[in-house]
Amino acid sequence: MTEEVTTEILQTHILDLAADGKRLDGRAPDEYRALSLEPGYVVTADGSALVRLGETMVLAGVKLEPGKPFADTPNAGVLTTNAELIPLSSPTFEPGPPQPGAIEVSRVVDRAIRAAETIDLAGLCITPAEKCWTCYVDIHVLAHAGNLIDAALLAAATALSHATVPAKRFGIAEADYPLKVHHLPIECTFVRLGDTIVVDPTFDEERASQGRLTIATDEAGRVVAMQKGLIGAFSPDDVRSLVRRAFVHGDRLRASVRGGGA
């Protein structure tokens, strides 16, 4: 009960601050938290990255294994994305089968990677209709301090950018080679706090929010995925202006991923 009361007071405070264009952590409405990227964090993975976005911490690992292509795409490799919101990362997560929140994170991240054509699936075909590479992207949320979607895609994109196809290990080629990565999608998440719309929400801002909108863009100037979540609404004009903001943030964040550091 005490927690609920504190939460309500905090939420009102967050909304009051937002009305003046201010935020609890001192950021401007259009400012991201500090981002750090650590590619190659896990040596047992074929590609990995630890991402810190403020206090949110997400680890992505890529594994490639030979498998069988889907019947309807015999000349392409297979991509699977999975996000685990493990109970270690937040008191609100419980053990057990994936909850809708975790499924949403995986699917929204997967959608961006797929629609942006991040990895060349045709290039992952080994023998048409028989053998192909299956690329698993596993996302582990280690600390949930808000904006899991953006952090998860940043981790996945960084891990894929630094991944190696283990062709030698599986006796498919003489040597391992780097995984080819084309377009890098970046997701940019906003929440509505009254009449103000802020980027990169914290956990508390998400709880206080009246609607969340994620927009994924790629460097070819295309919008590749969107997802509205939580309770609340956005006008078409809101969406148009947020798309503009998403392109600006996307360019900056993409440069960090390409650079492979902060």
Place this chain on the structure above:
Amino acid sequence: MGNIGAKEVPVLLSPEGLRIDGRKLDELRPIEIRAGVLRQADGSAFVEWGQNKVMAAVYGPREVHPRHLQQNNKAVIQCRYNMAAFSVDERKRPGLDRRSQEISKVIAEAFESVVFAEEFPRTSIDVYIEVLQANAGTRCAGLVAASVALADAGIPMVDLLPAVAVGKVAGAIALDLKKEEDNFGEADLPMALVPQSGRLVLLQMEGHMTEEELSRSLDLGVAGCRVIYEKMKAALRERYSVEPVATEAA
């Protein structure tokens, strides 16, 4: 995505600018909505939309199951979007897959944005959507059916929620994609509108569009929603209108 061995792409847009089923770019498929089709449910609706057939039922406000989901200050809205195994070309494994769970979540959140849930604390409003026959746009058809079912159940709401998907087909922005257009098109953008406020409570997108195309898609979708809105109201009027009884003087 290059040639990954997918099936031959059909001609999606004729030189005259007509679509695979002869529709214009801004034309909806035929839509029929019936309210109050199930006796047992508190509210229900059936939507036939192109070749989609979707049934929705609403139960509640009633006790919350499981109990721990109960909220002291408002009703919880639980939504289950499910596709029948026989609703698609290749048999779908029964039960909720990840796609269905995601759709259930965004639909529940769309309704939570318009239902006066605080009027029914400690209860649950359960929304069940069953897709019986699918041909692209089932989440929008399901949302429209569920919205009419909520009204049929007498649940107070800000407004009905019309919904439609806009997409990009052979480079053109088109309203209400059917299956071939969805499979071979370049983008899909489903949305649900609150007609009174002009705001969107469901918005998803997959594919690729430029900023300008996206902007036009939003306008096209909102216009489509307003047409569907009229059909939803008409369905409710038909269900509840009463013929004035001629009172004969004795």
